[in-house]
Amino acid sequence: MSAETTSQNNNSPSSEDNNTAEEAAGTYECNICLETANDAVVSMCGHLFCWPCLHQWLETRRSRQTCPVCKAGISKDKVIPIYGRGNPNPQDPREKLPPRPPGQRSEPEGTGAFPNFGFGGDGGFQFSFGIGAFPFGIFASTFNFNDGRPAAPAPGSPQEAEEQFLSKVFLWVGIIFIFWLLIA
Amino acid sequence: MANIAEQRIRREFKEVVKSDEVAACNIRVELVNDTYTHLRGEIMGPPDTPYEGGRFQLEIKIPETYPFNPPLVKFLTKIWHPNISSVTGAICLDILKDQWAAAMTLRTVLLSLQALLAAAEPDDPQDAVVAQQYKEHYEIFRRTALHWTSTFANGPKKDKDYDDKVTSLINMGFEEHKARVALSTNQWDLTRAAEYCLS
Ligand SMILES: [Zn+2]
Numbered sequence: 528m529s530a531e532t533t534s535q536n537n538n539s540p541s542s543e544d545n546n547t548a549e550e551a552a553g554t555y556e557c558n559i560c561l562e563t564a565n566d567a568v569v570s571m572c573g574h575l576f577c578w579p580c581l582h583q584w585l586e587t588r589r590s591r592q593t594c595p596v597c598k599a600g601i602s603k604d605k606v607i608p609i610y611g612r613g614n615p616n617p618q619d620p621r622e623k624l625p626p627r628p629p630g631q632r633s634e635p636e637g638t639g640a641f642p643n644f645g646f647g648g649d650g651g652f653q654f655s656f657g658i659g660a661f662p663f664g665i666f667a668s669t670f671n672f673n674d675g676r677p678a679a680p681a682p683g684s685p686q687e688a689e690e691q692f693l694s695k696v697f698l699w700v701g702i703i704f705i706f707w708l709l710i711a
Numbered sequence: 712m713a714n715i716a717e718q719r720i721r722r723e724f725k726e727v728v729k730s731d732e733v734a735a736c737n738i739r740v741e742l743v744n745d746t747y748t749h750l751r752g753e754i755m756g757p758p759d760t761p762y763e764g765g766r767f768q769l770e771i772k773i774p775e776t777y778p779f780n781p782p783l784v785k786f787l788t789k790i791w792h793p794n795i796s797s798v799t800g801a802i803c804l805d806i807l808k809d810q811w812a813a814a815m816t817l818r819t820v821l822l823s824l825q826a827l828l829a830a831a832e833p834d835d836p837q838d839a840v841v842a843q844q845y846k847e848h849y850e851i852f853r854r855t856a857l858h859w860t861s862t863f864a865n866g867p868k869k870d871k872d873y874d875d876k877v878t879s880l881i882n883m884g885f886e887e888h889k890a891r892v893a894l895s896t897n898q899w900d901l902t903r904a905a906e907y908c909l910s
């Protein structure tokens with residue numbers, strides 16, 4: 528009723544707006560049920576689906592798993608869930624049935640090439656470097672004497688040792704603080 | 712009927728009705744009952760084919776598992792085509808079988824059938840008799856398909872020679888459709904067609 532009134536009052540601009548809105552809604556329609564995608568996932572080929580719809584398709588065609596739109600290869604592990612803002616239902620969709628595959632978050636690559644280095648002891652440290660890379664061994668030894676604590680020649684390793692040392696310090700500070708809280 | 716199937720058909724129905732192809736009278740779809748499980752489709756024979764100008768009716772049945780499984784489609788209008796049975800109207804088309812994809816719609820199915828009329832695949836036949844004729848006597852196949860189009864699909868072009876042959880067999884006392892099938896199957900040889908009718 529109200530929509531009709533609006534379209535009567537306004538002329539062509541409003542109908543253009545409506546078309547644009549309709550097209551925009553169509554952009555986020557599931558390619559299987561043709562409704563706005565619910566628990567949305569996107570395939571590697573860029574096609575949008577409701578997870579329940581895609582799951583049912585994959586179950587129907589177990590032997591030949593292809594994208595329902597472009598027939599590219601598709602699998603449960605290679606679809607990406609889409610999390611929009613302001614989800615009215617805060618339940619984790621992965622706990623729903625059928626389960627939606629989790630988002631994949633790869634860890635940033637570590638900088639330390641020799642993560643165990645600082646704790647190997649001075650002997651082990653000098654031994655490995657003396658054999659593996661003679662010039663570094665000399666440098667490291669010199670460095671070691673001057674600095675008074677283990678350091679590694681590879682960039683990043685000294686920082687890592689320092690971080691681990693700091694984290695131990697903070698751990699102890701934390702324990703002492705809790706202890707103090709309990710007593711006080 | 713499962714909810715998703717009916718909801719989707721409702722949506723697709725609207726989509727087909729307002730599509731450009733409908734505007735150009737190329738395809739059409741209508742309801743047979745109000746449950747959206749049984750539809751009637753129609754495609755126009757594509758230009759530059761023996762089916763040109765014909766209107767071919769299709770029976771479309773929507774399974775409960777739609778769109779995860781394809782609709783069941785067959786020709787109601789009799790047609791002479793290597794991939795469609797001249798007896799039952801059954802269709803041999805990959806997308807209606809193992810190449811079906813859940814994103815396909817009534818519109819894409821009807822357009823694919825139209826494309827099938829324009830490009831037969833005689834090496835994957837549904838009707839072996841038609842396929843053999845297509846491969847061995849293409850000109851006879853073309854005229855036969857045109858004759859069937861004018862007879863059953865309201866096609867605009869007549870083939871007087873073939874019409875006369877059907878009439879002569881009818882005058883010999885054979886039933887019209889039996890006579891037409893006999894002639895079509897026997898490369899329009901009257902004697903062999905008459906023997907075929909008697910056997
Ligand atoms: Zn969906």
Ligand SMILES: [Zn+2]
Nearest residue numbers: 572574594597
């Ligand atoms: Zn795709």
